[in-house]
Amino acid sequence: MNIQEYEKLNPFAALEHQGRKLVYLIPNSMCLMRAETLFTKEPSTIGWLDSIPTGAVYLDVGANVGMYVVYAGVIRQARVFAFEPEAQNYALLQRNIQANRLGTLAVAWCAALSDTEAFDRIHLSQFLTGGSCHSFGEALDPYLKERKPAFVQGCYATTIDKLVQTGVMPVPHYIKIDVDGFEHKVIKGAADTLQDPAVASLLIEINPALPEHRWIIEYLNGMGFRHDEKQVAEAERKEGYFKGVAEYVFRR
Template sequence: MVDLRVPGLSRSIKLQVHGPHDRCISRQLIEQGIWEPYETQLLLGLLKPGDVFVDVGANIGYFTVLAAERVGSSGKVFAFEPAPDNFALLLANVRDNGFNDQVEALAAGLGSESVEARLHLSEDNLGDHQLFATEQARHSVPVSLLCGAQYLATRLSRIDMLKVDTQGFEFQVIEGLLPLLLSLAQPPQILIELTPLSLRQAGSSGRALIELLAKLQQPWWIVDHIEHQLVASDAAALAQWCDNVDACAGDAGFMNILVGPGLV
């Protein structure tokens, strides 16, 4: 059990983690009490009481629980996580922090359609499970995928913030959600990982993801982890960056981007 050390929380939050064998998320939470400090700051700055937050690739529930704390009893959080071990901790963390009434957690991933799939597991980075096979041999487990628009359309009328971190499956997630996103009175703020190599391995591309998100006609921002700021960008520049990364074989360069008005 880890006590989070996140500035700006109105109450104490504890998380159950995997342990130090999870060399990324769990280890950093054990050592520092916070994960991705600037993304955490963005989430807490963008969400307000009563908001609706959708967490795709929720892992052990770090952002899910923080969002539940911020949106309060009048808000709602939907969390999707297909990995069984991660989902067990997600459920425990929602329960232990008293957020059962605010959080709907699903043991499933999101995709372009509702199907059965296989999740290829990383042994030492439990946030790097993948919904596609590569040359690297991995143990895999069966999981369910849901079409986001079909699942959520009858369960919400607004999304204020959407976080997508699915290790290369982001295109399929957005493709499945897009009919719903386009139907909303106001598109959500979207915090999403952009990794051209993983997107290509999953059967799409960085450029394809950018072109899909551009249909929402929203502002673009690069999330600058070093300077802790949002850097204005546009679809053309981000698509070209993806092409440049793709031109270098094996380049695993990535960035997080925010699609939406940003902090105001």
């Protein structure tokens, strides 16, 4: 294969849903799996996304390659603000935004969101486009235990409060947080923003085995957000590495 033939390669998956087409580029088997399981991997996430009103502001923290960024932009016509710190994932996230012609609705940054602003390192669990379970600032696994990284990248982190206070984005109406163990830090960095009544709902991947994650539940309940135990039970992983982990939907 010569370079011209190679450059023409652009494998993608096109999914029809609710009368619209979703396009996902699939450079490897991991990304193909994400496209094939879009509606089955986290059905509670899809159901939550479907509750977003047209034109609402949606913040995706830990966007990976943009599976839900594309869904929110194409299906819900939401104004999307996305953050993904891993370089390869971010590159494909941008390509997926472009492939779906979401340039006027979606914008993404190659940055982590946490409880402080800092230049540091992101420790990768694997060096693979579409990979996950990376950790900013500390070499930890999703259970917050020490782990030797497969690779380390330079990275910048900021907070949701800083983004809103500086006008980088408006107060988000809907917030999805999936950062493989570090969700509590993202919440701590959004203390002021979450007091704004414009924030209607959050979807957070929570591991109740972690005290840091049990704190999230108590903290948000104390701010007036409520979750449905039935919804959590339905979303809970019943087996595998993430057994017991679930997407918790919080609403005001």
